[in-house]
Amino acid sequence: MNDRQKELLRILLVHKEGFLHIKDLSERLECAEKTVRNDLDRLEEYLLDYPSAGLIRKPGYGITIEMEEAERSSILGSLLSSEPKTKEERLVEIAYQLLTSREAITLQYFAERYYVAKAAIKKDIELISNWFIRYGLELVSKPRVGNIIEGTELQKRNALAHLSELHSSLSPEKNVVLDLFLPYEISIVRKALNDMQDTFSLAISDSSMDSLLVHALIMVKRTRQRSPIFVKGDAKEEACKRKEYQYTTWLFEVLESAFGLAFPEEEQVYFTWHLISSKRTEEGMDQLLEVDEEITRMIRVLMEKMGKLTSAPYESDPILNNGLTVHMQAVINRINFGFPITNPLLTNIKKMYPYMFNMVMMALHDIKRTFQMEIPEDEAAYMVLHFQASLERLGKKQARKALIVCHMGIGMSHLLEAKIEQQYREIEIIACIGKAEVKDYLKEHKIDFIISTIPLEKINIEHIVISPLFGQEEKNRLSQFVEGFKQRQDKLLEPSVFSQFLNEETFFPHVEKAHRYEVVERLANALFQKGYVSKDYIHSAVNRERSSATAIGGGIAIPHGNPSMVHTSVIAAAILKERLEWGNEKVSLVFMLAIAKEDQSKVRGIIGKIASLSETPLLVHALSAVSDYREFLKMIDY
Incomplete structure (x- = not known):
């Protein structure tokens, strides 16, 4: 058979x-x-x-x-x-059948189909039901009738497209949704999409092409089942004006011929939405036909806000501006059309870049108030990568400013300058002067260090003495000096941050709460009672936690509120009596960062210190057992 x-x-x-x-x-x-x-x-x-x-x-x-x-x-x-099913495969198939069936399905039906006990199927149904909530769907169990899904067709299709995320053990590299369709169907749709991309020279990212494939297959399935999508009249008119509608028209002619189907106009609008929402590659910048002025303004405000929070000149980075324009256009369209995404890199991004992630979330909180647009953390995590890449690009441009002091005249000074700048891009020579001019020059100008051809006395700035001929030995010595200088500066950027901002009255051992929101509220309220923050800071900190869990890995969380509501910079530390669920992690140490606007330049060093702490599990474990403030401070400021 x-x-x-x-x-x-x-x-x-x-x-x-x-x-x-x-x-x-x-x-x-x-x-x-x-x-x-x-x-x-x-x-x-x-x-x-x-x-x-x-x-x-x-x-x-x-x-x-x-x-x-x-x-x-x-x-x-x-x-x-002949085809044994794993529990994960069974979960996906059951969810798929529930989403595509018009009739209620009994536990007995699934038990007999998968040859397992009804109790096992009941557990599967409970897990699936909880997952459906994410998409606004409700699984209703009717006695003696069975289980049926209640929700809109759009919600059902969103859930269908994300079945790969139903269980954590499912491989992220494999899209199990495709296993639910026949090979010839996948082949036809994939070829049609690739031909559309080639015909119209569309620069769509690979991940978006995979997503379009899944949505097109679901669309074919639901059209066969006579389960159309609902689209408002004005939305139809708006979609028809878009150039992407022409691309979809071309694609539908191919698919209708191949599958012998006639797609309703609503399906064409629906797929046009997906095409509009797809991520473009950098080369696809020119395909953003009408970038909304509001989006342009939003990006400008976001870059300005991030610049203030991180003290980085993002406005001078055109690559960041272009990248955010391409990305934000897709983000806003996905939000407007109701196409949620799940970022598989979210947890890793929060752990790898805790400072940047929290700065982006803080900036997006202001974006929400200004533009009435709430951007979820899955989308925000992708923005973190844009800003982190920009920070690294800008870092390369921020060369160390050096002064050359040479006793052998202008010619030798400029020859030495040319050799150094050719060899070291991270060194910018500000001037070449004689020894007698050094003290007066330093009164008027700020430099990082001095490269001198003669010994210097009574100079309170780091310097190195090298031969004006600048041979290989001098090159090696200067390289070591520059590397040492960087390390010393990095250490200066992270002084004893905890002794600077943490004090005994903001140290809370043995905290026992049932939920992370309660911990955040307790710490914020304590800071308010002691006069460090305004009362609104409590609400701000809890809201920030609701938008995205602030756990950064290693058993540590770093909740925080709006800096404008901080009167005096302070860190509150809580040691939880029992490890607590904090998003997708267990947390035992909580540091509430209430850093005022004037101290924002220090936030990066503070979070950097905490991030390094999260990578030393033995120390975190030891700190979790401490109840004395001075012992805690001594251990943490190692």
Whole structure:
């Protein structure tokens, strides 16, 4: 038997209550009624090997199989044993059937289909039900009727597209949704999408092309099932004006011919939305036909806000501006059209770049107030990568300012200058002067260090003495000096941050709370009571925590509120009596960062120190057992 005939046999074996009509069977199998009749003939031959089995065909009633339960179970077992299902595969298939079925499905149906106990199926249903909530869907269980999904078609399709995220053990590298479709369907749709991309020279990212493939396959499936999407009239008019609508028209002509379907106009609008929301590559910048002025303003405000928070000149980085424009256009469209995404890198980004992640979330809080646009943390994490890359680009431009002091005249001074700048891009020579001019020059100018050809006395700035000929030995010595200078400066950027901002009255050992929001509220309220922050800071800190869990890995969380509500910079530290769920992690140490605007330049060093702490689990474990403030401070400021 082929796969379709096996599925037909399985349907008839599982359905014990009454007859099934040929028409219903053809719809479930997505084939012609004539094909079903031919397959039934094949099943009759197969059932001859089972003495108690009989295929009953009653005109006007339908089809059913009558046989003893032992033999029925034996056939079901053999059907399943040829393709054993893991628990994860079973979860995906059950969720898929619930999302695509118009009728309620019983636990007994799933138990017999997967040859497992009803108790196991019940647990599966509970897990799936909780996951459906993410997409605004409700799984309703009706006694003696079965389980059915309540929600809009858009919500169901969003859930279908994200079935790969149903269980944490499912491999992120493999999109299990594709396993639910036939190979020839996947091949047809993939080729049509690639041809569309080539025909119109669309610069769409690979991940977006994969997403378009899944949504197109779901669209074909739901069109066959006569489950159309709902689109408002004004939304249709707006979509028809977009150039992407022309691309979709071309694509639909190909798919309609290949599948023998006629797609409703609403489906064309729906897929146009997905095309508009797809991520473009950097080369696709010119394809952003009408970048919304509001988005342009939003990016400008975001870059300005981030510049103030991190003291970085982002406005001087055109690559960042272009990248954010391409990205933000897709983000806003996804939010407006109701297409949520899940960022598989979210947890890693929060751990790798805790400083930048928290700065972006803080900036987006202001964006929400100004533009009434809430950007979820999954989208925000991608923005973190844009800003982090910009920070590293800008860092390369921020060379160390050096002064050359040479006793052998202008010619030798400028030759030495040329050699150094050619060899070291991170060194910018500000001037070449004689020894006698040094003190007066330093009064007027700020430099990082001095490169001198003669010893200097009574100079309170780091310097190195080298030969004016600048041979290989001098190059090695200067390299070591520059590297040492960087390390010394980095240490200066992170002085004893905890002794500077943490004090005994903001240290809270043995904190016992049931939820992370309660911990955040307690710490923020303590800071308010002691006069460090305004009362609004409490609400601000809890809201920030609601928007995204502030755990950074290693058992540490760093909640914080709006800096404008901080009167005096302070850090509050809490040691939790029991490890607490903090988003997707367990946390034992909590540092509330209440850093005023005037001290924002120090935030990076503070979070950097905490991030390094999160990478030393033994120290975190030891700190979690401390109850004395001075001992805690001594251990943490190692």
